[in-house]
Amino acid sequence: MNFLFKSGHRGCAGCCDAMVAKFTLMAAGENCIVVSPTGCLEVMTTPYPESAWGVPWIHSLFENAASVASGIEAALKAMGKDDTKVVAIGGDGGTIDIGMRAISGAFERGHDITYVCIDNEAYMNTGVQRSGATPYDASTTTSPAGAISFGNKRPKKDMPAIMAAHGAPYIATTSLGYPKDMIKKIKKAIDVEGPTYIHAHAPCTTGWGFDSSKTVEVAKLAVQTGLWPLYEMENGEITSVKKIGKQKKPVEDYLKMQRRFKHLFTKEGGDEELKKIQAIADENIVKFGLE
C-alpha cells in the first residue's frame, strides 16, 4: 500500500509517533496541510534533505503549531482554497504544556483545524523528562523514583476536558491499541467543521521502557485497565464510550510491563501506590461508564 506517511524515517522500531502520523494521514487523505511542533516526530521525519511526508508539511517552533495551523487555515480561506484540510500533529509537551497558549487561542477563535496530540506522557525527544501529561508515579528523568520518591507526584492534566471547555464541536480520545477506532475518529474530526481535538494515547518504547514489539499491547492494556478511557465528545457532551466489559484488567498488568513503573513493584510502599493508581482507573470506569 502506498501510504502518504512514508517509510524510511528515523523513528525507533515500534515508534508511537510514526504510527499516529501514518493513521492520521490515512484519515486525512492527500488534500491536507500538516503542521508539527518541534519534537521526535519532526526530527525523525525531516532530516534535510529527506522527508517522510507525502503531503505538504511545516514545522515552525515548539510552542506554536496551533498558531501556525490557524494562519494556514486563515490564508486558505482568504485565498479561496478552503477545501484543503489543516491538521496539526504534536506531542504532549508541545500541545498541553508549552503549546497551551497557542492551542487555547486557536480553539477559542474557532479555526477549522484538527489537532492530534500524540500523548506519550513525557518529553521523549529531549530524553524522557516529565510533562504535564506524565501520569502519577511514573519515573522520568526529571521526576525520578528515588529513596524518598515514587516518581511523578501529580496526575495527568485533563486536556480533552480543557478543549471541551473551549467549545470544540468534536473531541475524541484514541489509542494506538485500537487503530481502526483512531482512524475513524480522526476522519470524523477532520470532517466536522471548526476546531476539533484528538488525544491519542501513544506508548513510547524508549521512554516507557518496554520491548519495541509491545507498543500496541501496552496501549491496549491502558484502555482495558480503565487508565485511558476511549470516548467521543460532541459539543461538550460525551456521545460514545468504548466499554471495557469483561476485558477489564487490574492496573498491575499495564504497569508491570513498563520500566517507568518498575519501582512500584520493588520499592517498599509500592503496594499502597498501586492501590492509588487502581483508584484512578476505578474512578475513570465510574465517571465514563466503562463497564
Added chain:
Amino acid sequence: MAVIRDLNKDKMDVVEGSYAVAHSVKVCKPNVISAYPITPQTHIVEDLSQFIADGEIPNCEYINVESEFSALSALVGSSAVGARCYSATTSQGLELMHEVLFNVSGMRLPIVMTIANRAVSAPINIWNDQQDSISQRDTGWIQLYAEDLQEASDMHAQAYKIAEDKDVMLPVMACMDGFILSHVYEPLVLLEQDLVDEYLPPYEPEYKLDPKNPMTFGSFADPECYTEFRYLQQKAMDNALGKVEEAANDFYKTFGRYYGGLIDEYETEDAEIILMAMGSVIGTIKETIDKLRAKGVKVGLLKVRAFRPFPVEAIRNAIKNAKVVVAIDKNISLGLNEGALFTETKASLYNTSIDVPVIGRMIGHGGRDIPLSTIEKIIDDAVNVMKSGISVESQYADLKEELL
C-alpha cells in the same frame, strides 16, 4: 541627495500616522493580518480592523490572536501557503516574538511588520526609543527606519517590494517611532491604490505549501548543512542592499517621492561634521543644521534608512571626507556603553583607509524629549573633537545628573 517629494496639495489629507500606515497596508492587498494589541501600535491594527469590518480589504482574513508570539506564528503558516502577510507590534510584543523572528527569516518568509518603536521594560515605559527593534538586529529581518509620516506610509509598499523579491525573500520591519510618528497628524498623500498596483506585483512565491505539489518546510538541518542555510540568508541580505535602493528608485519613478535608499544625505557635501541618525529625530537634526549653517558651522546629516542590511559602503562613501562623525542612538548595548549605530559605523571604518574620528551620543531613551538644544550640544562636542580630539567616545547626551 535631498528628499524629493512631488506633493500635490489637492491630493493631501491630514491623517494620523497610524491611519496612513493602515491605509498603505490596505492598498498593498494583504491576505492575512495577524496582530495583538500593544501601545503605541494599537491605532494601526484598529484602523485595519475597521477596514475589514467595512469590507474594504477583499480576500483578507484578520486573526485576533492571543499573543504576539502567535501573531507572528500564525503568519508563518499563512506566508508558507503563499499569502501576503502583515503584522504590527512594538517593545514587549516584539521581544515576545524573538524566537519566531529567527524562524520567519530562516524559512525565508517575506512578512512585513510595522514596529511602532518603544522602550523596553524594566522600568516599564510606553514612550519612544529604538531599543526594541535594534535588539532584534541579528534575527535576519531587514530593518528600515522612517523619518516622518509620509515616509512611514510609503515605506510599506517598498517593504513588500523588497521582501518578496526572488533574490531576497526575507521579512522586513518597517520601523516608525512610537507616538512621535504613530500618533501624530500630518498632511500627506495616502498611498495611491492605482500606483501601488503598478508598483507592487501580486505575491507569487516559488515555493509554498500546496497539496498538488507537497513540500516540506522547516526541516531539521544537522551540522552537515546548517551553515549553508545561514550563509544563504546572509547572501540574501547582501542582495537586499541593492534591492532597497532599487525599491526606492522605482518608487520615485512611480510616485514621485523619494526619501533615500539605504541612506540619505542632507548638507553633507562640504560638511566637516556629519551627524548620523535613524527615525523621527532626523527632522530635529535637519532643523538644527539649518540653524547652525546660518552661523557658518559646516554640519550635515547622514540619515540611515536601512539598519539591516547595514549599508557599510554607502556609509563609508558618505562620511569619508568629514572631519568628525557623530552617531546618534536611541538604544544602548548595556555593558559596552554604546548605541548600535555608533558601534557598527566604527566597525565599518576599521581596516579601511578612512581615518575619521567617530563618537557616539545616546539620546531620547524612553521618550525623553529631544529639543534642538540637545542636538546643538552634540554638535558642540563634535566641534571640540575637531579642535582637540576625542575626550569621551560614547555617552548619554541628555542624562539628568541630578537624578542619580
